[in-house]
Amino acid sequence: MSAAPTEHLFRLPGGIRLPSFKAQSATGLIHPAQIPEVLVVPLRQHAGAAAKACVAVGDTVQTGQLIGVANGVFSANVHAPTSGTVTAIDAHPVVDRHADRVECITISSDGQDTSSDTLSPLANPFAMPAEAVREAIGAAGIVGLGGAAFPTLAKLNQAVASGIDTLLLNGVECEPYISCDDALMRARASDILYGTRVLMHALGMRQCVIGVESDKPESWQALTEAASIDADDRLQLVRIPTVYPSGGEDQLVYLITGREVPSGGFPSDAGVLVHNVGTAASVATLALTGMPLISRIVTVTGEGVATPGNYDVRFGTRIADLVAHAGGYTAAAERLIMGGPMTGISVI
Numbered sequence: 001m002s003a004a005p006t007e008h009l010f011r012l013p014g015g016i017r018l019p020s021f022k023a024q025s026a027t028g029l030i031h032p033a034q035i036p037e038v039l040v041v042p043l044r045q046h047a048g049a050a051a052k053a054c055v056a057v058g059d060t061v062q063t064g065q066l067i068g069v070a071n072g073v074f075s076a077n078v079h080a081p082t083s084g085t086v087t088a089i090d091a092h093p094v095v096d097r098h099a100d101r102v103e104c105i106t107i108s109s110d111g112q113d114t115s116s117d118t119l120s121p122l123a124n125p126f127a128m129p130a131e132a133v134r135e136a137i138g139a140a141g142i143v144g145l146g147g148a149a150f151p152t153l154a155k156l157n158q159a160v161a162s163g164i165d166t167l168l169l170n171g172v173e174c175e176p177y178i179s180c181d182d183a184l185m186r187a188r189a190s191d192i193l194y195g196t197r198v199l200m201h202a203l204g205m206r207q208c209v210i211g212v213e214s215d216k217p218e219s220w221q222a223l224t225e226a227a228s229i230d231a232d233d234r235l236q237l238v239r240i241p242t243v244y245p246s247g248g249e250d251q252l253v254y255l256i257t258g259r260e261v262p263s264g265g266f267p268s269d270a271g272v273l274v275h276n277v278g279t280a281a282s283v284a285t286l287a288l289t290g291m292p293l294i295s296r297i298v299t300v301t302g303e304g305v306a307t308p309g310n311y312d313v314r315f316g317t318r319i320a321d322l323v324a325h326a327g328g329y330t331a332a333a334e335r336l337i338m339g340g341p342m343t344g345i346s347v348i
Contacts, residue, residue: 010258012251014204015243018342020215024308028186028218032312033298034325035082041067042094046149048074053105055205059086063118064291067105070138070326077141080107081294081314083114083340095319095338095347105189107316119290124195134160137283140292145278146170146249150280156202160274166258167208167328168267169196171223171277172240172247174213174348176341180297181277182312185212185219188284192277195284197232199275208235209256215242217287224225244342249274271272273302300326304333319347 008213051068061067061080088106125133138153173181185192191254196208212220225239238256240246244275250261252274259270267274282293294315301308306327313322319336323329336348 009238009255009269012243014247015245015251016278017242018174018244020242021177021301022179022182022202024274025177025299025310026182027309028183030183030187030310030312031299033082033314033317033322033326035042035109035314036317036321037109038087038318039081039084039109039314040318041081041105041107041316042092042102043068043078043104044094044102045078045315046076046151048072048076048151048154051075051078053089053103053149055084055086055089055105057089058320060084061086061107062114064119064294065116066262068294070141070151074151074154076143076153077139077292078105078315079141079294080116081316082107082109083112084109095345104316114292121290122198122287125287126201128201130142130160130188130202130204133198136297137202137286140171140282140286141283142279142286142293144146144276145282145296146274146276148344152275152283154274155273156199159203159268161269162268164203164268164273165204165205165272166257166272167196167200168204168211168251168252168274169208169277169280170247170274171210171212171216171219172252174242174244174247175344177301177344178299178340179301180299182216182219183299184281184297185216185277186222188281189219189222190229191284191288192280192317193226193230193232193235194287195280195282196235198287199280200234203273204236210235211240211252211256212237213242213246214239239319240263275312298322304330304336306330 049071055067062083070077084107087108091101092104094102119170134156142152143149298313337344
C-alpha cells in the first residue's frame, strides 16, 4: 500500500477549521457496552423500506438470527442482536430526521448471548464469484456505517452496473466530538484492510483509496503497519486536510479524484463508490466469523456524560441504557444530540 501527503490532493473551495472536541473520547479504546435486559430492534434501521418481521411474539431467538427480511431492493435484513425471547412487535418512536414511529421487535435477553448455529464464515471469499460475495453481504444486513445507512448490497450492485473505477474508503470523520471511526481504525486496522479487499473482489475493482484525516496520526500509523504485513499495491492511503466538511462524500470524491459529483447525483455518477471504514470492518467480521451486522461503535461524549468514550453497542439498545452504561448524565447535561453538532439532531 502506498501513502500520499496532502499536497497531492485537489483543493476544495471554502471549508472551515473547527475545534474538534474529540479528546474526551478519542483514547483509542473501544469499550464493549453491556447488553441490556431489553432490546428494541427497529425493522427500519437503514435507509429505504423497513424489513418485514419473520418471527412472532413468544419465539426464542439466537444472536445473529434473521428476524426481519429485506423488503425489496432498497432495504436490508435485520438480525437478533442477542439471544432471548421476542416479547413484542409494535411501533416505537425512533430517532431519525422525521421522528417517525417504526415497527420494532422487542427482545428480552436471556443473558447468554448464544450465537445462531446457522452462522458460518466465508471460507475463502476471494475464491467465490463476486456476485455471491455481494449476496452474502446483503444477507448479513450490512449497511453503510458513515451515517446514511444505505443498504450495502444495493450500493454494490448499482456500482457494478454503473462501471465505476474507484473505491474510496472514508476514514475522515470531520464532525466534531465524534471519534468512533478513529477508535476503529486504531483497534482494527487489519480487519478494515481485509474487508476492503473483500469489497474490491465483490466489485471486481483494481484500486482503492483510503482517506484518513490529518489529525488522526495513530489511525494513519495503524493502517500503515497493517498494510506492511500483507502488501497490496492496489491500496493507497491518503492524508486528508482537517477542514470541515472534507469527510462529506461529495467533497471527499473531489479532494481525491478531482471529479465533481453532479448536483442531486451520487458518487457513482462520477465513477466512484464511497464506503465508510466501519462498513469495511463489518464485511471483515462477516467473512471471518459469519456474524451479520448486529452492532456498531458509538461515541458517547460531551460534558454532560460521566464517562465519555467509544462503545461497541448492540442494535436495539435504548439511549437511556447506553448513557447509564457510560456513567449517566452529569449536572452539565443540557441537551442530547444524536449525531454530531454540525449535522446531528436534538433528541432532548
